[in-house]
Structures are given as C-alpha cells and as structure tokens.
Amino acid sequence: MKYIDSAQVEKKMGSRLLKNMFAKNIFLLATLIGLVVLVVLIYRVFADSIGWIDFNFLTNKLSTDPEKAGIMGAITGTLWLMLVVAPVTLFLGVGTAIYLEEYAKKGKLQSFIQTNISNLAGVPSIVFGLLGLTVFVRGISLGAIVLAGGLTMSLLVLPVVVVAAQEAIRAVPQYLREASYGMGATKWQTIKNVVLPAALPGILTGVILALSRAIGETAPLTVIGIPALLIPLPDGIFDKFTVMPLQIYYWTIDAALVAEYANLAAATIVILLLVLFLMNSIAIFIRNKFQQRF
Amino acid sequence: MEKTFGNEEKNLNVQELIAKNKSTVSFGNYVEKLIPKALLLIATISILTTLGIIITLLTETIEFFKDVPFVEFFTGTVLKPLGQNAQFGVLPLLAGTFISSGIAMIVAIPIGLMTAIYLSEYASDKVRRFLKPMLEILAGIPTIVYGFFALTFVTPLLRSFIPALEPTNILSPGIVMGIMIIPMVASLSEDAMSSVPNSMREGALALGATKLEVTWRVVVPAAISGIVASFVLGISRAIGETMIVTIASGSTKNFGFDVTQSMQTMTAYIVEVTGGDAPAGSTLYYSLYAVAMTLFVFTLIMNLIARYISRKFREEY
Numbered sequence: 010m011k012y013i014d015s016a017q018v019e020k021k022m023g024s025r026l027l028k029n030m031f032a033k034n035i036f037l038l039a040t041l042i043g044l045v046v047l048v049v050l051i052y053r054v055f056a057d058s059i060g061w062i063d064f065n066f067l068t069n070k071l072s073t074d075p076e077k078a079g080i081m082g083a084i085t086g087t088l089w090l091m092l093v094v095a096p097v098t099l100f101l102g103v104g105t106a107i108y109l110e111e112y113a114k115k116g117k118l119q120s121f122i123q124t125n126i127s128n129l130a131g132v133p134s135i136v137f138g139l140l141g142l143t144v145f146v147r148g149i150s151l152g153a154i155v156l157a158g159g160l161t162m163s164l165l166v167l168p169v170v171v172v173a174a175q176e177a178i179r180a181v182p183q184y185l186r187e188a189s190y191g192m193g194a195t196k197w198q199t200i201k202n203v204v205l206p207a208a209l210p211g212i213l214t215g216v217i218l219a220l221s222r223a224i225g226e227t228a229p230l231t232v233i234g235i236p237a238l239l240i241p242l243p244d245g246i247f248d249k250f251t252v253m254p255l256q257i258y259y260w261t262i263d264a265a266l267v268a269e270y271a272n273l274a275a276a277t278i279v280i281l282l283l284v285l286f287l288m289n290s291i292a293i294f295i296r297n298k299f300q301q302r303f
Numbered sequence: 304m305e306k307t308f309g310n311e312e313k314n315l316n317v318q319e320l321i322a323k324n325k326s327t328v329s330f331g332n333y334v335e336k337l338i339p340k341a342l343l344l345i346a347t348i349s350i351l352t353t354l355g356i357i358i359t360l361l362t363e364t365i366e367f368f369k370d371v372p373f374v375e376f377f378t379g380t381v382l383k384p385l386g387q388n389a390q391f392g393v394l395p396l397l398a399g400t401f402i403s404s405g406i407a408m409i410v411a412i413p414i415g416l417m418t419a420i421y422l423s424e425y426a427s428d429k430v431r432r433f434l435k436p437m438l439e440i441l442a443g444i445p446t447i448v449y450g451f452f453a454l455t456f457v458t459p460l461l462r463s464f465i466p467a468l469e470p471t472n473i474l475s476p477g478i479v480m481g482i483m484i485i486p487m488v489a490s491l492s493e494d495a496m497s498s499v500p501n502s503m504r505e506g507a508l509a510l511g512a513t514k515l516e517v518t519w520r521v522v523v524p525a526a527i528s529g530i531v532a533s534f535v536l537g538i539s540r541a542i543g544e545t546m547i548v549t550i551a552s553g554s555t556k557n558f559g560f561d562v563t564q565s566m567q568t569m570t571a572y573i574v575e576v577t578g579g580d581a582p583a584g585s586t587l588y589y590s591l592y593a594v595a596m597t598l599f600v601f602t603l604i605m606n607l608i609a610r611y612i613s614r615k616f617r618e619e620y
Contacts, residue, residue, distance in 0.1 A: 022513075029513040033425050039417035040426075040434060043485050047441050050452050057455070104345030112339045113346075126349050131536075131606035132599065133543025135570050136356060139595050142577065143359045164352045171349070197338045225445025228545035228570070232577045254447045254546075261451050261550055271455060278448050285443060 054282070057275030066276060071240050071256075075269035080277055085242050086155070086250035087224060087284075093159025093246055094166065094223050099216055101163065102170025103205075106212075109171075110178040111200055130168035137165040138232030146233050153234045155246040161229050166219040173215020177208035210299035217292040221285050227254035237263070253281045360599060363592035367391075370586045376593060382556040382567075384576065384587050391590050393597060395558040399566035400598075403477040403548055404541035406562065410481025411537050415488025416530065422489065423496040424518045435490075442486035450550035453479040458551060465563060471553030473566040480547050484537045491536065495529020496522050528616035532609040539605035543598065545570035569598045 069079020105122070113119035141161025151157040181204050189199040205212075235251050237259040243250040260274035368376070371391045379392015418438070422431055458475040462468045468475075499522050507517045523530065553565030554575050567575070576591050 025513050025516070029515040032515045033421075036417045036421035036425055039414045040421045042414055043418060043441055043482065043489075044434070044437055046482050047437060047444075049456070050444070050448070053452065053456050054448070101345055101348050104342050105349060108339070108342035108346040112342055122346055122349060125353050127610075128603065128606060129349060129353060131539060131543075131602060132356065133545070133570065133602055135543070135545045135573050136360075136595055136599050138577075139573065139592065140352070140356050140359055143363075144355055147583065167349060167352070195335050197335050221443070225443075225447070227445070227447045228549075228574065231545075231549075231574050234577060254445055257447050257451060258546065258550065261447075261454060264455075274451055278451060281445065282448070285445070289443065 054278045058279045061272045061276040083253045083256040087252045089155045094162045097163040098170045105171045106174030126168050135228040138229030142233045155250045162223045169219040174212045177211025181207045214292045214296045221288040360596040364596045367589035367593040380558040395556045396569045400568040406477025407480035407541040411484040415485045418489040419492035423493045438486040446546040450547040453551035468563045471565040474562040476547045476551035488533045488537045491533030492530045495526035499525045532613035535609040539602045543602050549574045
C-alpha cells in the first residue's frame, strides 16, 4: 500500500511550481529594469559628452559660445561651497549626535529633537531653498553668495550627518567608556579621547555621503537666485557663485535655443558623476579600512 | 608613612598631589559643566531650522491670504500669476503634482516591491552583493541628471510610441521620477522583509508551500507595515521632487488630466517664480510661500503617516 500517490502530488504541484518559476523570473526581470535604466542613462550621458570634455572645458570660464564654454567657475564654486558645508555640518551634526547619544536623558526633549530631525530629513529640498532665500539671502542680506548657499545646504544635509554620527557613536561599545571612567577620566574626556576616535570612521563616512548629496543638489540653489551666466570665478565665501548641477540645469533648459548646450550639460554631468563616484569610493574605503569591529 | 617611587627618590604625598591638581581640576569641572550646555545649544539648531521653516512660510502665507481669499486659492482652477487680473488658484499645481507623483508610483511600487522580493527571497548572496550596490548607485544619482535624462532621452523615446506627446509633458518626468524612487521603495521594503524571521518561512515551506506562496502569503503580510510605509515615503519623495519636473514638464499652468500635456507642479512653480525675480512684497512673491506651505504640509502629512504605519502595525517577532 502506498501512502503517497506521487502521480497525484505531481498533478497538484506541477502548476504551483510552474507559477513559482514564472514569478521568480518576473521578479528578476523587474530587478533588472533598474539596472538597465542605469546602464542606458550612463551610456547616453557619456555618448552625448564625447568630444566635449577636454582640458579647456575644465579650465575655461563660462561663455555663451559653446566652443569656448568651460566649467572652471562651477568647479571652484562647488569647492568653495564644500568649504562652507563640510565644517558647518561636521560641527553641528557631530555636536547634535553627541548630545543625543551621550548627554540627553531619555525623555521628552531627546525624543522631540530626534523626531524633529527625522521630520527635517523628509522636508523637500526646495523648501530649504526658500528658508535660505528668506533668512540668509534677504533676512541678513548676504545675497546669493557662497556663504548663504553653504549655510542653506548645511541645514539640508544636517539630518544625514546627525543620523550617521549617532549610529557611529552608538556602535562604540559601553566597556570602552567604562574602562575610561575606571581610569578616572571625566565624561567629556571619555567622549573626546575614547568615543569620538572610535566613532570617527563612521562619522567621516556620513559626512562624505552628506557632502556628495550637497554637491548634486540643485533645487535649493535655483531658489536662492544664482545667475545663469556668471563669468567671474569666486575667490572666497563672500563671492557670488555657481555650481555644477546648476550649470547642467541652465544648459539643459537652454538647449532648446542652442543645441550644443545639451552636449555641454552632458559633459558636466560626466564630471559631476565622476566626482560623486570618487567621493563614494573614498567613503567606502574609509568604512572598510578604518572601521573597527568591536 | 612615606613611600618612594621608582628611580626618582622623591617623596610624594597623596594629599599634596591632590592639592597640586586642584587648579587643573577646577578648570576641568568648568569644561565638564559647560560642554553639555554647548552641545544642547548645537542640538537646538535642528529645532530652530524647523521653526525657521514654519515661521517663514507661515508669515508670508498669511500676507498672501490677505490678498487672495483662502477658498479662492484652494478651489481656483486658474493660475495666472502675471499680468492684469492675476488669478491664484492652486488646483492646476496640485493636479500636476499628484499626476506626476501618481505616474511615479505606478512605476515605483510594482517594480520596487518585486525588486525587494527578489533580493530578499530569491536572490543568492552572490547576486545580492552585486545588485544592491547597483541600486545604491541608482539612488545616488543627482536628480538633475534624471531631469536631463527625462528631457533628452525618455521624452523622445516615448514620442516615437505616442506621437501626440508634447516636447514637455508630465508623463516622461513621472516615469523617470518613478525610476528614481525604485531604490528607495526596494531597499525599505527589503529591510522589512528581511526582518521576518526564517522560522516563519521554514514553517510554511515544511507544509509544502512553494517559494512564491511563502513570499506572498507569509513574508509580505508579515512585513506589510514596512512595505506600505516605504510606498508612502516614496509618494512624499515624489511630491517634493523638483528638478525632474522643472526640466521635463515645462511651465503650462493648465488644469487638466491629460498626461501628454505640459503641466506644472508645486515645486516647479517655486523654481519658476524665484527664477523670475519676483519683487518682494508682491502677491506673486507671497504666492511662492503659499505654494511652498501647501507642499510642506502635504509632505509632512505623508511622512507622519509613514511613521504611524510602521510603528502602529509593526509585527514584533
């Protein structure tokens, strides 16, 4: 006597297994869609930029003549912007994270600040642009200078740094702190000499990721009023400036007038993507090389 | 009793040592008390930012509603901010925003969810290690690049299928926005599905279920709160997205539902008006803040809903 009728099982299972196989392939296909788009996008951008990226393109100033136009202004503008955003976000982000992780008592204030930060992360970037326009550009009359743009960007990417720094600080095991207290160190000495050095790789990774977000961000800067054709190079944080994403934006919308602007936009995108790729590689390198596992 | 330490034939007294260190200790105490206060001050910057946003938007929005009645703003189907007889109805912008976000979610929800299922349930470790960084790259591409892609590639491509499509239209940026959101939906949903314990999968498998049945009847229902929260966050992201729609959808302020036409979203309107140097104090200038306030409230509500869903309906294992 047979307890299992294998023919019967086969009959029942056949269609279900077929469905499973079919679904698996559909899921794989869906996953590949993202990949295909990525490849097409990068291919298109590179194809459009061929012949447009050369030494002159990197070192020339802006020009209405597509043959002469270069992105030196946008590159220096981006660098100056980062010189504002990096220290400001590092200071504010790490300060906030230390407070939340080490000093704040679990309670209303701490959870209020925490909720507030996660809400800020969800605010559209263009709203930050309006904040920057109202407070920094017009409120304290800075004008559309690097400092105003940098402070706006800093507030925008602050949640990224805070969350990354918090995670890094939280990952430092308690016994390291206790050992430090045991040696007679005070709380601040412990944070300064034990916690922060151990959390540094995680914090730096977060800061670099935040900076790469700031480098690619366009919307807040369109709002604070940066001219489409700014020829002089910025010499400091009090000068007017433009950045790569904005240059891409203006060239893309003006491509209806001068077709070659589309190539200039593509060429700038290639440079921007290379910069972002480099920054992310550095972040990954720091994470893998210096991150200690406790 | 006196003790000697090491080679230094020096007499040391503990009490003297403490007394000697007193001066530095008092400075240390001072720092120790000051630091938490300074850090609290830094931490309040984030609260000040939120307050700054709300106060800025609110004060100028109130000015706006002195010129344009509240009801007219939210029920007006005509947006004609320039020239004589300017009219400020927000409905055209709301239509543009929700249609583009809707298209984006039609793309992002199924593909994002299927990607998450594949990565979490079907893919081998090796495949996952290759695919996840790819999705992260897709997520890291600046939106301006997607905008360029929408205008110069996707629109011409779509026009070869749909000849009636205008050079600037809401369909193409909607689709590209959806692609931009796929990684977000996929990674948040995958996180939710990965946290479903294996014992539940094994239980279902032992009863003879196929992998698809396990996924669909056990894993997805168990992770549903995280999955739905990822959809809501995706919508919020789509509503707030600016550059793709600004570039690829033009600035027509018609109230309609034809996706082949150019439409303006709330975000694109803000870019257009600030780019045009609206004189401070004009109704046009204030309209900027009224639109931004509407946008802010919508995204805030979406984010709160997402948090509520993921907290309230989370199944704990």
